[in-house]
Amino acid sequence: MTNHEAGTADMLPGLRASVTDAKAKAAATRARKAAEFEPAEFDPVARVLVDVPLAHLDRPFDYAVPAKDAATAVPGARVKVRFAGQDVDGFVLERAATSDHHARLQPLRRVVSAEPVLHPEVAALTAGIAERYAGARADVLRLAVPPRHAATEKEPTPPSPTTTATPDPQTWQHVVHGATFLAHLGAGGVPRAVWNAAPGEDWPAMLAHAVAATLASDRGSLICVPDQRDAERVSSALDAVLGPDQHVVLTAEAGPAKRYREFLAVSRGARRVVVGTRSAALAPVHDLGLVVIWDDGDDLHAEPRAPYPHVREVLAMRAAQQGTAMLVAGFARTCESLLLLRSGWAHELASDRAVVRARARVDVVPAEDRAVGSRVPRAAYEVIRDGLTSGPVLVQTPRAGYAPSLACERCRTPARCAACAGPLVLAGPTTPPTCRWCGTADPAWACRECRHRGLRAPVRGEARTAEELGRSFAGTTIRSSSSDRVLAGVSSRPDIVVATVGAEPPADGGYAAVVILDTWLTVAREDLRANEEALRRWLGAAGLVRPGGRVVVVGDPALPVLQALVRWDPAGFAERELADRSQTHLPPAARLATITGEPGSLDDALTLLDLPEVADLLGPVPVGNAKGEQRAVIRVPLASGPALTAALGELQRVRSARKLDAVRIQVDPLVI
Incomplete structure (x- = not known):
């Protein structure tokens, strides 16, 4: 051993001791500050939902509210708390006078913002969504509340100007029971309907008049559409019917500042009409009276992030929880909306056949x-x-x-790249065939089967x-x-x-x-x-x-x-x-879920899963991706759907607690 190595070895115990002392001092400081803080005089307990997407920790935790934060740690506020040895974000769900936890409570680290961005009805809805889709509530909260923009939060929100807009019953006159639906909204009722639009229908204007009827009863409205173009069409119609500055548009295309500004306008009650895409389904509209989804069969309404909720199901849950009217609208009709009609939960709105033919x-x-x-x-x-x-x-x-696909002109064999065997495509009339996978051009292509050089475009x-x-x-x-x-x-x-x-x-x-x-x-x-x-x-x-x-x-x-x-x-x-x-016992006549993961992880999940007796387990089968994943499909009768989601939720909690390898669980996926 060299002198340098010997010196280093002699220093190691001292370094370890100093690090240990530093940690001990930091822990002692935190304990002293926790013991010295003065609790709030009224409701000194805050129930906080921490931003930790672990299923076995998916519940509120009690923290003590310092007196200095008594006025700002309001329900819905963002806070920082100490959790599992680190500072994490969270939302205050409620304040209470006592706690079931008998030991000393950790105090809130700090109140990030006193702005109540998580409203009680939205918090309850996120719990229902997480349960319905066997996911974590923290993941749903990320969909419900946009990231904070501090500078925007400090700006005041001007109130919307007074509107005297009144709905025009003539816009719905050609729809059987359409005028009655509008009148019911205006009288403060909660009608629920499935509407199939006729060809040539100015559906944005018709939805705008339904919103005007709801506003006439002093209630707010929420319209979810598939994409930005539809949102712009509905926004223009709302401007024409309600007047300017009566609604907000919540879409992913808006930047962080604008999106948060529009969200705050809704959260503060300055705007009570919202039109937007997927995430708008969770907007905190005050005095909500009507929720609308246009073209519910569009796959853009399905959230691609866990727990993969669908806007139609979210709005139906919201209508049931908050007692609002609901309109499922579109040119087409899905099997899911038909089930709403068959159950009696919704009624049918459709144009007369003579109107459709004309x-x-x-x-x-x-x-x-x-x-x-x-x-x-x-x-x-x-x-x-x-x-x-x-x-x-x-x-x-x-x-x-x-020409998105090519084939041999003579024998119809698909044209493939000589380098990677990918499909060849034509980008234009004068460009050579190019591989869709690797981008290699092949101007001298010849068919591998018949050596013919001519190409045709079957598509x-x-x-x-x-x-x-x-x-x-x-x-x-x-x-x-x-x-x-x-x-x-x-x-x-x-x-x-x-x-x-x-x-x-x-x-x-x-x-x-x-x-x-x-x-x-x-x-x-x-x-x-x-x-x-x-x-x-x-x-x-x-x-x-x-x-x-x-x-x-x-x-x-x-x-x-x-x-x-x-x-x-x-x-x-x-x-x-x-x-x-x-x-054939396929959705939506049955409840279906998929579990996808690597073979070992999937086998562990299926071993731990306690399925209902009526469940059918199909697979596992290879998914066919580069990770070598497999997928199992679980199917139960529709009446046993809650039991299936409860079993999947318990599986998530057990896996999370045991720190097992991840699997992906989707309930009622659009594509199997």
């Missing part, structure tokens, strides 16, 4: 043989040509890009469709709207708008005609909800037609889902779809 004519034309090179049938061309004489025409195609994207229509309708402006660039809206000029699913921009006054292409591709998805999703997408596009317009669908007329579109019968289609799922 609004739009829907025809299905068979696709011509793709081998002859014609993708759009002559009948569809004629509808486009006739529609351009009076206004814009919408053409919906399911895929973006130019054509919106860019290729726009190019083909541009050649057929020379002199006409062709506009594209897809995930790369989504148009907010178009004018009434006679243009052709080619859009992918979900990117269809509304037109001023509506479209003169709507053409839906490649329906075979939409229904070819390997998904439990493929047909339901296909009809929802087509109804969403067809609903943009102006009253009296034409809708042409290119596909197989014998398909039941296309027949439902022709009849504009989302209710009948939902009845048949639910009957099929009931026979």
Whole structure:
């Protein structure tokens, strides 16, 4: 051993002793300060929900309130507390005079903000959501309360100007029982309904008048829509009906400061009307009287973060807990909303059949043989040509890009990359085929089976469709709207708008005609909800037609889902779809949950899980991802759903306490 090493070895005991002494002094200081602090005179106990996403610690903890914080540690305030040897964030749920904990309580470290951002009704709702989806309450709180922005919090919130807006019953007159629904809202009632809009419906204006009726009874409203474009449409309608500065918009597109400012306006009661996307479902609206979800079948309403709640279920729970009215609205009808009708919890609102027939004519034309090179049938061309004489025409195609898939022109073998075997695509008419996975270009591609160099595009994207229509309708402006660039809206000029699913921009006054292409591709998805999703997408596009317009669908007329579109019968289609799922014991006729994780972790979870006797365990089966994960599916009758979620919640607590490897639990996932 060298002299240097020997000296270092001699120093180690002293260093360890000094570190130990420092820790002991710090612990003694904390204990002395805790013993010396003066508790609050009234309600000296604060029940705090700590921000720790561990299932076995998912409950409030009692802390002592120092006298200096007595006025600021109000229910709903953000605080810092000492928990498991470190400072963590938390929310004060309530103040109490006594505690069930008989030992000395740790005092609050400090009050981060006296602003009560977690309201009692929202706190109760987060507990229900966590229980329903077998998750941690701390994860739900992150969805309910946005991050604090200190500078914004110091700004005063101006009150909203007085509004004299009154609902116009004529906007709902063509809907059977629509005027009664509006009158019930205005009288302070709590009607709950499922509404299917007719083609050409100005649904944002109709929702705005429902909000005006609710405001007339001195109550607030909350509207949840799938995306930012829908939020902007509803916001414009609310401005037109209620006047400016009567509502706020809560979406992810707003920056931290703006979002927190709008949230505080709602929390402080300065605004009682909210429109927004997923997270807006938990907004603390004062005197809430109406909750609305538009297009509840859109997968954007499903939260992608744990515990994966769905907006429709959150709003239904909120309507039940707070005694509010609820409206599930959209062009399509989901099986879940049909169950609300069957249970008697909600009533049906729909336009008279004569109104629907007068609004739009829907025809299905068979696709011509793709081998002859014609993708759009002559009948569809004629509808486009006739529609351009009076206004814009919408053409919906399911895929973006130019040629999102390629195959050999001779033998139809899919074209693959020579480097990684990924699929080849074409980004434009003059670019060589490029691999979608690795980006390698292959200008000298040749088929591995027959060595032929010609390529064909069995699936054509919106860019290729726009190019083909541009050649057929020379002199006409062709506009594209897809995930790369989504148009907010178009004018009434006679243009052709080619859009992918979900990117269809509304037109001023509506479209003169709507053409839906490649329906075979939409229904070819390997998904439990493929047909339901296909009809929802087509109804969403067809609903943009102006009253009296034409809708042409290119596909197989014998398909039941296309027949439902022709009849504009989302209710009948939902009845048949639910009957099929009931026979096969699939959601929503049954409660279903999935557990996903690595094989060892999943096996531990299934061993610890105490399932109800009526439960079916399916799997595990490989997921097919790079992690080598597996998935097990658990299915129970709908009546046993609470028992299943209770068992999953207990599993989460046991796993958390034993520090087992993570697994992902999803209750009623959209995709299995």
